[in-house]
Amino acid sequence: MPAIVPSKPPTRLVRPHLFRARGSSRNSISTLVTIFCIAWCSLLELTGCVGPLNQRTIYEAKGIQIGVESDHTTNDDTIPPILNSHPAQITTDEVRTLLGSLEVSGWSGIIFGIFETPHPKPVFTGTELMSLAEPFVKAFGKASPRERVFFSLQNPNARYDTDRTAGSMFLRDDYLHVILWDHYGFQKSDPGGGEQRDPRDTKGMKLWVMRPAQAASVPESNEPRWDSFEKVHISLNVRDVLAALGGNHSTAKQPPTIITPAAAPTSSQAKEVAGPALNKSKDLPQQIEELGSSNQQLRTQVEQQTKELDALKEDLRRLRDDLKAQKNAKPSLDRKPSRKPPSE
Numbered sequence: 001m002p003a004i005v006p007s008k009p010p011t012r013l014v015r016p017h018l019f020r021a022r023g024s025s026r027n028s029i030s031t032l033v034t035i036f037c038i039a040w041c042s043l044l045e046l047t048g049c050v051g052p053l054n055q056r057t058i059y060e061a062k063g064i065q066i067g068v069e070s071d072h073t074t075n076d077d078t079i080p081p082i083l084n085s086h087p088a089q090i091t092t093d094e095v096r097t098l099l100g101s102l103e104v105s106g107w108s109g110i111i112f113g114i115f116e117t118p119h120p121k122p123v124f125t126g127t128e129l130m131s132l133a134e135p136f137v138k139a140f141g142k143a144s145p146r147e148r149v150f151f152s153l154q155n156p157n158a159r160y161d162t163d164r165t166a167g168s169m170f171l172r173d174d175y176l177h178v179i180l181w182d183h184y185g186f187q188k189s190d191p192g193g194g195e196q197r198d199p200r201d202t203k204g205m206k207l208w209v210m211r212p213a214q215a216a217s218v219p220e221s222n223e224p225r226w227d228s229f230e231k232v233h234i235s236l237n238v239r240d241v242l243a244a245l246g247g248n249h250s251t252a253k254q255p256p257t258i259i260t261p262a263a264a265p266t267s268s269q270a271k272e273v274a275g276p277a278l279n280k281s282k283d284l285p286q287q288i289e290e291l292g293s294s295n296q297q298l299r300t301q302v303e304q305q306t307k308e309l310d311a312l313k314e315d316l317r318r319l320r321d322d323l324k325a326q327k328n329a330k331p332s333l334d335r336k337p338s339r340k341p342p343s344e
Contacts, residue, residue, distance in 0.1 A: 055150065058142060059135035063154025066135045071148040071170055073224040082225075083145035085171040090140050092133035097245050098176055098236060099124050099136070101213050106186040106205035120208045121185055123165065128153065140171065155184035163187055175216055176236045177224055180207060207234035213244040 057067040075082040103120035124132070132151075139149040148170035155161050167180040182188075186203040209215045216237040226233060 056142075058139045059132075063156075063159065064132070065150075065152040066132065066139050067150055068139055068143040068147045069150050069168065071146060072227065073170075074146045075225075076146075083172075084143070084148060085173065086140065086143040086145050086147060088140045088143075088171050090137055090171075092137055094238075094242060095133045095136045096129045097242055098238065100126075100129055101210045101236070101241055101245055102178060102234070103208040103210055104180060104183055104185070104205055105208065106183065106203040123180065123183065123207070124153075143170070153184070158184070171238070172224070173222055174237055174239065175218060175222070176238055176241075178207065178234050178236070179226075179230050180205060180232045202232050205232045207232060209234065209236065209241070210245070213241045216240070 055067055055069040057065055059066040071084060073082070074084060100122070102123040104123050105120040132153075136149065136151075143149055148168050150168040151166065153165040155163060155165075161184065163184040163186070164182055165180075165184050166182045167178060169176060169178040171177075183203070183205060186205065188203060207215075213236075216235045218235045
């Protein structure tokens with residue numbers, strides 16, 4: 001009788017391709033994570049941001065926003081640290097003078113603007129400067145050394161337009177640095193097809209300074225570390241601009257001061273603070289005299305323009321009378337054509 005051999009359990013088939021598939025999926029996941037980390041680090045390096053962009057709105061009304069936000073151009077690791085001169089004590093007159101000196105040129109679209117001569121226009125209108133000077137003063141007073149002031153203005157003539165006057169600015173050392181992201185006076189090019197507008201489209205914008213003031217030549221050591229998207233920017237020397245554009249003598253001699261928490265002022269410090277107040281009272285008659293001379297010049301210009309306008313009106317009236325006389329006059333030497341007798 002043959003011996004009974006116990007049967008072996010069925011052999012479990014091993015499919016190597018399954019292990020390869022699992023391994024490849026793990027590798028693909030790790031590859032995606034690596035790519036994502038690299039892209040994130042590249043994005044941070046491109047934008048120059050070291051943290052989230054914190055914003056605090058100080059003023060908001062009728063499509064206008066003014067506030068403070070974190071400034072990536074500051075750096076605490078350098079010696080000395082690169083910080084803004086904030087909070088800053090600046091007056092509304094100084095704000096109107098500094099921002100009123102800014103002009104911008106650009107074009108709507110891409111093709112047509114290349115062949116056109118730039119015609120600068122004010123960045124802020126007179127009405128905007130009158131209403132926004134006080135909010136700008138409050139924003140500069142509440143900004144920290146690591147923050148800057150931002151603004152965003154809606155086009156008052158096109159409430160539903162996406163083009164806005166937007167930018168940011170900050171005081172550092174003796175300079176006011178202004179960045180312009182957009183201006184509602186120039187329309188962005190429309191790519192069509194429902195696509196979003198390219199954020200890199202700066203409309204060929206360029207910032208200018210109204211003469212006799214001029215843009216400041218900032219030393220390389222004091223130049224802010226602009227990122228790749230901050231291409232439209234300009235720097236103003238606060239003292240020079242205020243002095244060139246007829247700012248108050250008391251403010252032209254001294255830039256906006258920094259508000260820093262300190263102990264109670266001593267007697268010597270109180271005397272130093274009281275000194276400028278006395279100088280202001282001494283400069284008041286001179287300011288009144290300058291205002292009187294300015295008003296006289298304006299009156300002279302208005303009178304001259306009025307005379308020129310009256311002369312133009314008189315010339316226009318004469319031209320109309322001459323045309324009317326020529327139209328009504330009948331030529332006296334007109335002859336009727338002779339008729340030939342009919343041929344027999």
